[in-house]
Amino acid sequence: MSALIRExxxxxxxxxxxxxxxxxxxxxxxxxxxxxxxxxxxxxNQIGNKDIVLEAIRLARR
Structure with missing residues (x-):
């Protein structure tokens, strides 16, 4: 599974x-x-990975 790149x-x-x-x-x-x-x-759509998108959404809400 890929992870959100944060750097x-x-x-x-x-x-x-x-x-x-x-x-x-x-x-x-x-x-x-x-x-x-x-x-x-x-x-x-370009990211194409639901888990990464959801993680980014969670982080953006912080």
Whole structure:
């Protein structure tokens, strides 16, 4: 069974952060939430492991 990676595991942090901020440009609150939800579902699909996704959800709630 795989485990959630909790150490930094990506390069280009600043570029990714900027893209996440820009995701919401010119969107009202409802459209912003829809875009955030779509992104979340796309990334969950990419992870493809229910246990890892559920662990990440638990950790995010802390």
């Amino acid at each position: 930094p595991n990506i390069t280009g942090h600043d570029d990714i952060y900027e893209a996440l901020v820009r995701l919401h440009d010119d969107l009202d609150d409802a459209a912003s939430l829809q875009a955030w939800s779509r992104l979340t579902l796309l990334l969950i």
